[in-house]
Amino acid sequence: MNVIGIETSCDETSVAVISNGKLTSNLISSQHFHVDYGGVVPELSSRAHLQIVVPLLKKALHESKLDIQDIDLVTATAGPGLIGALLVGFTFAKSLAYSLKKNFIPVNHVEGHIFSGFLMEDKPVFPYLCLVVSGGHTLLLIVNSDYDIIKLGSTLDDAVGEAFDKVSKLLGLGYPGGPQIQRIAENQNSDFVDFPVAQCKNEYDFSFSGLKTSVIRFIQKNYGKVENIPADHIPLIAASFQKAAVKALTKNVEKALNNFEIKTLSLVGGVAANKLLRDEFVKLASQFNKKLVIPSLEFCGDNAAMIAYRGLKLFEYLQNFGNKHDYFMNQNAYPNLNGNTFIRSL
Template sequence: MVILGIETSCDETSAAVIADGRVTANLIYTQQMHATYGGVIPELSSRAHLLKIAPLVRTSLSKAGIELKDVHVVAATAGPGLIGSLIVGYTFAQGLALSLGKPFIPVNHIEGHIYSGFLMNPAPEFPALILVVSGGHTLLLNVRSHTSYQILGTTADDAAGEAFDKVAKLMNLGYPGGPAIQKSAEKAVRKNISFPIADVKGDYNFSYSGLKTSVLRYIQKNFPDGVIAPEEQSEIAYGFQESAVGALIAKTELALRQGSYRSISVAGGVAANGRLRDRLADLSAKYQVPLVVPAFEFCTDNGAMIAARAKALIESGIPDYGIQEPFPSFKSVFADAPLVKRS
């Protein structure tokens, strides 16, 4: 079976091919123009997707050695994400499938991230404790099977990736903030700056607005003119990263203590963070639960994860689970996907 996966939920245009369960192409175009603005401009993003989607699909098929007529299924991200960007990929994929007379499978973007781990060998075993950490979402999930998962916790305010972006912007480190913060933090020497970790007591939820505010106040107090030397940037970046990652680890460990899992996995753009990977590896060793970490190319938004999720849906007998149109918010998934069991 050959599946073409298309992803356009934010500022990455991606097309990937999975043939007989193997990723044979996974091309990603990242829109660099947003770095100028310190964040994604939705209209610019959707326009860029329009320009890139067709040539990227052609190139991915060529790289995979597949002709368009040999594609069995076309899948695309339906949401959540930027609605203008989603519409580009969704309608392109839907039209392509219609022209080929092949099935079209809309995929939940978050569920796509979950399946980045399933592109690895070995893949996560169920029940799996999966942490999804991106610019727009922070979720801790108990994934019981391909068609059943429980949301244990989410963010009460900012997503972890969003906090990385905003703190990087405060220090003029550039966009995206995740890689910039990590690179700066690696140069820290004193490592004597710390920021409080919000503890949402009694559950698995996260909170990052307070951490972001703490960094802002520290900068305003100690650098009122806004000029921060590179060595001081590194110390602040280190302190922030330790707290941001520490919050993720604390809730993941709580879930490990209170539940029973056969594997741990992490997904989303922040999954590329080296400190987070190291801390998760420590948890894996401590609790003797195998850790599955996606390759870096599968951490960012990509078409391979969308194709992988579509493959799992097909094999589970749920090729169409109620999504009729693109949706911008995560909440709409519950109403639009009633056949995927959730508790």
């Protein structure tokens, strides 16, 4: 079975190939020009996807020593994401499958992240507790199987990655915010400011808009304007913010570890690249004696390998159960790109 995966949900164009269960290519083209605008410009993102997706496909096939006719299954991200960006990869992949008379499976982007740990040599063991953290999503989940995912909590406002981006922009550090804040906060006093961690009605939910507002108010109260912040205080504010953001995530994870029987702890998504967060997960796994799976950096951000892997699993499910599950009932309604999912509420 040779599987093509295509991911274009935001500002990374990615094409991957899984051949006979082995990842043989995972190409990622990042759109670095968005740095000049302080964030992703949807129209420019869509145009860039159009320009690079075909060359990436050709290169991925070449690396995998395959011809286009050797492909058995085509998969692509079907949402959530930027609508224009999604349409490029989704439409291209579906058209490719149609022209080759091959099967096509749409994949929910978040589910791709959830199962990205299975791309590693040491894989998660069900059931596992999974924290999904990115620029658009913050979710705490229990994954009982490939097709049974329970949502414990999610963000009520900003995703944690979005909060990093906004605070980074506020401090004049640039975009993307996560790497900038991590870089400048390294080895700094994170107790410089005691920023608050939100307490939500649902103990597993998250909220980051208040943390962002607290940073703004601290600056206004102590400096008046951002321009008045002493240069040596910016790393201290960044470190204090990062500490609070990570604490907001790990406190809920710790509650879940106390309340649910799981075998593995997993951290996935773009913000999983944050060193402080990864270190805290190592401590939690050790404290609770749980197996820990964090994907390598290549698989933390948006990538087609996770889409190809998840698409293959969904195809196997479809082969066994046909369209008896709701996930597959509305595949012809995908012009809305709603990204059907197995995730259900507790």
